[in-house]
Amino acid sequence: MLQTPTGLAHGLVGQSQQIASIRRLIEKASANRLPVLLLGESGTGKEVVARAIHDANPRGQFVPIDCGSLVGTLMESELFGHVKGSFSGAAGDKRGLVELADGGTALFDEIGDLPLEMQVKLLRLIQEREFRAVGSLQWRKVDLRIIAATHRDLGAEVAAGRFRLDLYYRLNVFSLRLPPLRHRKEDIPLLVDHFLSAGNTSGLSGIEPSQELFETLHAYDWPGNVRELKHCIDRLNALHSEGALQMSDLPSALQYHCAMSGLERLSGAVALSNPPTGSLPDFAMAPKSPVISLPESERQTIARALAATHGERGKAARLLRIGRTTLYRKMKQYGIE
Numbered sequence: 475m476l477q478t479p480t481g482l483a484h485g486l487v488g489q490s491q492q493i494a495s496i497r498r499l500i501e502k503a504s505a506n507r508l509p510v511l512l513l514g515e516s517g518t519g520k521e522v523v524a525r526a527i528h529d530a531n532p533r534g535q536f537v538p539i540d541c542g543s544l545v546g547t548l549m550e551s552e553l554f555g556h557v558k559g560s561f562s563g564a565a566g567d568k569r570g571l572v573e574l575a576d577g578g579t580a581l582f583d584e585i586g587d588l589p590l591e592m593q594v595k596l597l598r599l600i601q602e603r604e605f606r607a608v609g610s611l612q613w614r615k616v617d618l619r620i621i622a623a624t625h626r627d628l629g630a631e632v633a634a635g636r637f638r639l640d641l642y643y644r645l646n647v648f649s650l651r652l653p654p655l656r657h658r659k660e661d662i663p664l665l666v667d668h669f670l671s672a673g674n675t676s677g678l679s680g681i682e683p684s685q686e687l688f689e690t691l692h693a694y695d696w697p698g699n700v701r702e703l704k705h706c707i708d709r710l711n712a713l714h715s716e717g718a719l720q721m722s723d724l725p726s727a728l729q730y731h732c733a734m735s736g737l738e739r740l741s742g743a744v745a746l747s748n749p750p751t752g753s754l755p756d757f758a759m760a761p762k763s764p765v766i767s768l769p770e771s772e773r774q775t776i777a778r779a780l781a782a783t784h785g786e787r788g789k790a791a792r793l794l795r796i797g798r799t800t801l802y803r804k805m806k807q808y809g810i811e
C-alpha cells in the first residue's frame with residue numbers, strides 16, 4: 475500500500491493501532507465487491523474510509539449519496555432516474571446516481587435516514603443488482619459496490635421498526651467501526667500537522683503550535699471528532715498572522731474547556747487547603763455539559779475566574795489563558811465590573 479512517512483495512506487491520517495487495523499480492513503474490503511457498512515460517530519472519517527476503499531482498487535466513479543437530504547419522489551428520481559413525463563416537472567429522461575455509480579462505488583451516506591419505502595428498493599439493488607427508473611417498466615442491471623455509512627445505532631433502528639431487518643443483514647456482512655478521536659488521541663499530532671499544512675496556502679512555513687496548545691488539544695475530548703479538530707486548525711490557520719498560534723484563537727468551546735479545567739485544578743487545590751466544612755460558594759462548578767449558550771458560559775467562566783482570584787485581573791487572565799486586553803474586552807462586553 476502506498477504510504478508516506480506521515481502515516482497518510484489513502485488520505486487517512488493516523489498512527490494509532492486503531493487506524494492501523496482500519497487500514498488492514500480497507501485493504502480486505504477493497505479486494506472484493508461485497509457491501510460495506512461504516513459505523514461511527516459524526517466526524518470520525520466514515521467518508522474518508524469509503525473513498526479509501528474505492529481508491530484502493532479504483533473502478534468507475536465514487537458517488538456519494540446523502541440519504542438524509544431528499545424525500546419522496548424526488549429522492550427516488552435522484553437515485554434511480556426518471557423517464558420523461560413520469561411526474562409533473564419530469565420534462566425529459568434523467569439518469570440517477572445509481573446509474574452514475576455503475577461500474578464504480580455508491581456511498582449511501584446516513585443510511586439510517588433512508589425512508590422505509592426506499593429501503594425496499596435498495597435491498598433489491600443489492601440482491602438482484604437491478605433497479606427501475608421512476609415511470610419506467612424496465613428493470614436495468616447494474617454492477618456497483620455499495621458502501622453504507624451511519625452515525626446511528628442501526629440495531630436500535632431495526633428494533634424501533636425504522637430500519638428493515640433484511641436490509642440490515644445484507645449490509646452488515648462487512649462492517650467497520652470508526653473509533654472516536656478521544657479513544658485515539660495519539661493521532662492528534664499527525665492530524666494537526668496534516669491540517670496545518672493543508673490549510674497553509676500562504677506558502678509560509680513554520681507555523682508551530684506551542685506545547686501549551688498541544689496539551690490543550692490533547693486534553694479536550696473532541697465530541698465532533700476529526701471534523702471538529704479540522705475546523706479548529708483551519709481557524710488557527712486563518713487567524714494566525716504574526717507567527718504565534720495563540721490560545722485565545724481557539725474556538726470558544728475549547729477555551730471554555732481550558733478555563734473550566736484550570737478552575738477545576740484551582741478549586742481542587744483550594745479544597746485541599748481548606749477543611750471540607752469551609753463554604754466555598756464561589757467555587758461551585760458548572761455542570762460538565764451546561765445547557766446554556768456559549769456566550770453565557772463564557773460570561774460565567776470569567777466571573778468565576780475573577781471571583782477565584784479575588785478580582786485580580788492579571789491572575790484571572792492567566793487562569794483563563796487569555797491576554798489581559800482580551801479579558802478587559804470581554805468583561806466590558808458582558809458588563810462584568
Ligand SMILES: Nc1ncnc2c1ncn2[C@@H]1O[C@H](COP(=O)(O)OP(=O)(O)OP(=O)(O)O)[C@@H](O)[C@H]1O
Nearest residue numbers: 485486487515516517518519520521522625700701
Ligand atoms: N483519519 C483522517 N485523516 C484525515 N482527515 C480525516 C480523517 N478522519 C476525518 N478526516 C477529515 O475530517 C472531516 C470529517 O470526516 P468525514 O466526513 O469522513 O466524517 P464522517 O464520519 O463521514 O462524519 P458524518 O457522520 O458527520 O458524515 C473531513 O474533512 C475529513 O477529511
Ligand SMILES: [Mg+2]
Nearest residue numbers: 520521583623
Ligand atoms: Mg459523512
